[in-house]
Amino acid sequence: MPQNQGNEESNSKDKALFEKLLAKYGKAKVVIATHNRADVDAISSSYSVHRQFPNSILCTREEMTEGAKMLCAKLGIEPKPLTELNKNNFSGILVVDTSAYTLVPDAKNWPILGIIDHHRADGRDIKGEFEIIDEQSPSAAEIVANILDEKDIDENMAFALSIGIIADGARFKSARAQTFETLARLIKISKTEYAELLSYAEPGPKDEAKIAILKAMQKLNYVYASGYIIATSEGISNESDSASLITEAADVAFIAKWKDETKETRISARARGSVMVPLNEVMSTVAKRIGGAGGGHPKAAGAAVKCHTDEALKRCVGTFIELAEKQEKINSDIKYSQAIDAKLDEKDKES
Numbered sequence: 001m002p003q004n005q006g007n008e009e010s011n012s013k014d015k016a017l018f019e020k021l022l023a024k025y026g027k028a029k030v031v032i033a034t035h036n037r038a039d040v041d042a043i044s045s046s047y048s049v050h051r052q053f054p055n056s057i058l059c060t061r062e063e064m065t066e067g068a069k070m071l072c073a074k075l076g077i078e079p080k081p082l083t084e085l086n087k088n089n090f091s092g093i094l095v096v097d098t099s100a101y102t103l104v105p106d107a108k109n110w111p112i113l114g115i116i117d118h119h120r121a122d123g124r125d126i127k128g129e130f131e132i133i134d135e136q137s138p139s140a141a142e143i144v145a146n147i148l149d150e151k152d153i154d155e156n157m158a159f160a161l162s163i164g165i166i167a168d169g170a171r172f173k174s175a176r177a178q179t180f181e182t183l184a185r186l187i188k189i190s191k192t193e194y195a196e197l198l199s200y201a202e203p204g205p206k207d208e209a210k211i212a213i214l215k216a217m218q219k220l221n222y223v224y225a226s227g228y229i230i231a232t233s234e235g236i237s238n239e240s241d242s243a244s245l246i247t248e249a250a251d252v253a254f255i256a257k258w259k260d261e262t263k264e265t266r267i268s269a270r271a272r273g274s275v276m277v278p279l280n281e282v283m284s285t286v287a288k289r290i291g292g293a294g295g296g297h298p299k300a301a302g303a304a305v306k307c308h309t310d311e312a313l314k315r316c317v318g319t320f321i322e323l324a325e326k327q328e329k330i331n332s333d334i335k336y337s338q339a340i341d342a343k344l345d346e347k348d349k350e351s
């Protein structure tokens with residue numbers, strides 16, 4: 001079975017770890033925190049974990065995505081900013097759907113009881129007492145759905161987790177067999193039509209968002225290098241939506257936005273499935289070089305860097321091309337050695 005299919009062995013290991021975490025902190029006063037600018041996966045996974053800890057408070061900060069707001073309204077929850085809580089009243093934090101302090105800066109100086117995450121190791125600087133990390137999982141919701149006992153998943157949780165799985169997997173582009181099995185199981189429990197789930201997972205953009213995306217398109221530039229069309233632009237908001245849409249045509253998109261409050265440029269990066277260069281590596285390399293932090297997934301990544309947008313975008317394109325060339329060299333070296341091996345095999349047969 002290919003490694004990323006999800007398997008019972010790693011599921012039961014994670015499940016056992018979660019049970020230990022519950023046994024130790026299940027009754028304690030804890031905070032369940034997810035990343036800033038929470039999306040549907042972040043809310044659905046942290047909400048479902050929160051439901052396992054009767055004395056927990058759900059936290060996130062900054063504006064949520066549209067789908068996440070809709071989900072919170074449907075579930076009747078209002079996550080608080082962590083800054084409103086007094087650390088001394090809690091045993092600690094469980095961080096869900098991230099393991100990087102750049103995405104939950106308020107968690108610094110709090111005891112980290114556990115982490116549940118599916119992001120790659122780069123940029124991971126949070127260490128938890130219990131760590132449930134599955135980099136192969138397309139969503140945090142899929143991890144959470146599989147570490148919980150089926151009897152502990154009610155209609156609301158199944159609804160939330162279903163849309164987390166649908167939303168974070170970018171229409172199943174990074175799905176595995178287990179993703180479909182898990183989703184089918186959850187949809188049944190949720191007693192909801194797929195069409196309704198989809199309307200939460202992929203809500204139509206608001207007019208401001210449509211305008212922001214079109215503005216990013218107006219400012220678009222692109223280069224062709226190493227066999228890839230690399231697009232760049234500046235956004236006023238909705239950078240990740242813009243980047244996703246632009247990669248319907250280009251291979252890669254980097255969309256930058258200057259944040260005056262923090263004096264940094266935020267970058268959203270997206271790539272088409274066929275792109276061999278992992279964007280999380282591009283983002284973490286760029287951040288390392290100019291100061292800041294970056295990471296994410298191979299096809300969807302981001303960074304916050306300490307320079308202006310022009311410079312940041314130049315560095316993104318430069319680093320992408322550099323890594324693409326390295327990849328090309330590795331591929332041609334492999335082909336070359338395979339060709340030599342084949343020649344030698346032929347000779348062996350002849351003699």
Ligand SMILES: [Mn+2]
Nearest residue numbers: 041097140168
């Ligand atoms: Mn996620």
